[in-house]
Amino acid sequence: MSDDLTPAQTEAVRRALRAARHEAPLPDAVAARLDDRLAELVNETFGGEPAAYSTVVPIDRFRRRNRRMTLLVAAAAATVIGVGGTQWLQHTSDSHSLQTADRAEATAPSPSSLAGADAGAHDLDNTFDNLSGTTSGLVQLRLTPEQRAYLAHHDITQVRPIRPVLASAKSLNNVRTDSVPHAQVDTDGPTGELYAAAAAVCRTDLPPDLPVDTRLFRGLLRSKPVILVLRPEDGATLVAAYPCDGGAPTTLPLD
Amino acid sequence: MSDRGSEASDADLLAAHVDGDHEAFGVLFGRHRDRLWAVALRTLGDPEDAADALQDAMVSAFRRASSWRGEAAVTTWLHRIVVNACLDRVRHERIRTADPLPDDLETRLRTPERAPVDPAAVAEAHARRDLVLDALASLPAEQRAALVLVDMEGYSVADAATILDCAVGTVKSRCARGRSRLAPLLGVLRETGDTPDPGNPPADVDVPSTAPSRAPPADGTVQPA
Numbered sequence: 449m450s451d452d453l454t455p456a457q458t459e460a461v462r463r464a465l466r467a468a469r470h471e472a473p474l475p476d477a478v479a480a481r482l483d484d485r486l487a488e489l490v491n492e493t494f495g496g497e498p499a500a501y502s503t504v505v506p507i508d509r510f511r512r513r514n515r516r517m518t519l520l521v522a523a524a525a526a527t528v529i530g531v532g533g534t535q536w537l538q539h540t541s542d543s544h545s546l547q548t549a550d551r552a553e554a555t556a557p558s559p560s561s562l563a564g565a566d567a568g569a570h571d572l573d574n575t576f577d578n579l580s581g582t583t584s585g586l587v588q589l590r591l592t593p594e595q596r597a598y599l600a601h602h603d604i605t606q607v608r609p610i611r612p613v614l615a616s617a618k619s620l621n622n623v624r625t626d627s628v629p630h631a632q633v634d635t636d637g638p639t640g641e642l643y644a645a646a647a648a649v650c651r652t653d654l655p656p657d658l659p660v661d662t663r664l665f666r667g668l669l670r671s672k673p674v675i676l677v678l679r680p681e682d683g684a685t686l687v688a689a690y691p692c693d694g695g696a697p698t699t700l701p702l703d
Numbered sequence: 704m705s706d707r708g709s710e711a712s713d714a715d716l717l718a719a720h721v722d723g724d725h726e727a728f729g730v731l732f733g734r735h736r737d738r739l740w741a742v743a744l745r746t747l748g749d750p751e752d753a754a755d756a757l758q759d760a761m762v763s764a765f766r767r768a769s770s771w772r773g774e775a776a777v778t779t780w781l782h783r784i785v786v787n788a789c790l791d792r793v794r795h796e797r798i799r800t801a802d803p804l805p806d807d808l809e810t811r812l813r814t815p816e817r818a819p820v821d822p823a824a825v826a827e828a829h830a831r832r833d834l835v836l837d838a839l840a841s842l843p844a845e846q847r848a849a850l851v852l853v854d855m856e857g858y859s860v861a862d863a864a865t866i867l868d869c870a871v872g873t874v875k876s877r878c879a880r881g882r883s884r885l886a887p888l889l890g891v892l893r894e895t896g897d898t899p900d901p902g903n904p905p906a907d908v909d910v911p912s913t914a915p916s917r918a919p920p921a922d923g924t925v926q927p928a
Contacts, residue, residue, distance in 0.1 A: 452883050453882060453883055453886055453891075457886055457891050457892065458882055460886075460889075460891045461854075461882040461885050461886050461889060461891055462854045462882070464831070464835050464885075464889050464891070465835060465839070465850055465854035465855050465885075466854060466855060466857075467828075467831070467832065467835070468745075468831075468832045468835040468836055468839070468855065469741065469745075469855045469856070470740075470741035470744050470745055470855075471741070473737045473740075474736050474737050474740040475740075475750075478740065478750075478754045478757070479736070481754065481758065482732075482736065482757065482758060482761055483729075485758055485761065485762065486728070486729055486732070486761065486765070489762060489765050489766075490725050490728075490729075493765075494723060494725050605733075606729075606733050668733070671734075
């Protein structure tokens with residue numbers, strides 16, 4: 449019992465315990481895992497957004513697969529969706545999905561441009577990452593653990609991809625006209641999708657000249673919501689964090 | 704994420720989640736998960752077990768959000784769920800295999816050192832911390848959880864009692880017993896030079912037995928069986 453300890457001894461033990469308090473933030477690997485599980489929970493509980501990926505999934509790859517494989521795809525997609533935060537894929541084998549995908553096939557990138565013609569179940573996760581880009585190109589939307597750790601080191605946390613193809617053009621109303629003149633935003637093109645995707649997350653001051661291969665993420669910079677713009681420049685990748693409440697971006701080299 | 708996320712109270716976010724807001728729980732959990740992780744890690748001692756417990760707790764909180772009635776702060780409620788998940792894991796030694804963590808988790812879990820000024824001092828601090836954690840791991844789980852909440856995380860005894868779902872006196876007792884067991888392991892008794900009376904006779908004093916001797920006779924003769 450503490451009665452056995454003098455007040456000085458009790459305080460010494462308490463001081464030692466205080467000094468051993470864990471101060472480091474949640475490790476990136478654990479955070480990513482929690483994000484994935486949370487995404488699954490949200491999907492299970494609230495349901496996904498309908499047929500969101502249908503415009504970019506080359507459906508003929510799935511036609512070659514039996515129903516079991518389709519279910520595996522859905523499971524793998526759920527994992528990827530976890531990284532995506534609030535954007536979801538509901539890929540089912542019902543006729544409606546196939547019809548939607550049939551329509552999408554005309555605009556989807558050629559399957560031959562994808563690495564591996566018949567990915568097995570083990571690499572479906574990566575396949576979906578590759579598929580879930582913009583309609584104009586295949587954009588990798590998953591950060592490596594090293595990149596996440598680097599961002600976390602700069603106080604940028606809870607990074608989740610924003611998938612332009614899922615955004616509504618109506619979100620352009622959220623784009624601040626002082627920073628992005630409407631004349632420069634082609635609402636039908638891939639650039640317009642980028643702005644619409646960002647605007648669907650928050651009002652922001654993105655520059656008016658985003659290249660089409662820009663990758664968009666959202667996250668927190670010192671607990672403040674930001675839009676993260678990743679774009680290649682001179683062989684490197686730059687990440688710029690644009691505060692959702694306006695203000696100048698914070699730019700870092702990511703590679 | 705909307706601006707609302709950075710301004711809404713914990714209670715508002717929990718209510719929004721219950722009302723069907725897809726993002727509210729993520730914002731809420733994101734606010735507290737660093738501290739929840741710290742509690743899980745220190746209570747369980749093992750990073751993989753802590754990650755499992757934290758995930759279990761997150762799932763539980765997500766699903767049971769409507770059970771929160773506002774009697775305690777949301778963060779207290781979250782801590783309670785995390786500690787329960789940890790204690791459940793200790794009690795049942797339940798190790799799940801779902802979602803295995805990367806092989807190099809230990810490497811990833813290490814916090815990057817920030818330019819140590821004195822490597823010797825850093826090494827000493829680490830050794831000291833390891834000693835504390837090893838000693839903490841030797842305690843019963845309930846005592847450990849109480850000490851983690853009160854002495855490490857700085858919760859009041861009353862809040863810790865709410866988190867642990869027990870009486871204030873129980874928390875005080877667990878903390879007292881835990882500190883008492885830790886003190887010799889941490890060398891506190893030597894440092895203070897103030898060893899309390901253990902209540903036992905000195906080791907060098909003979910205590911005569913009243914029972915008949917079971918030793919062979921002193922003259923070396925052997926008695927018949």
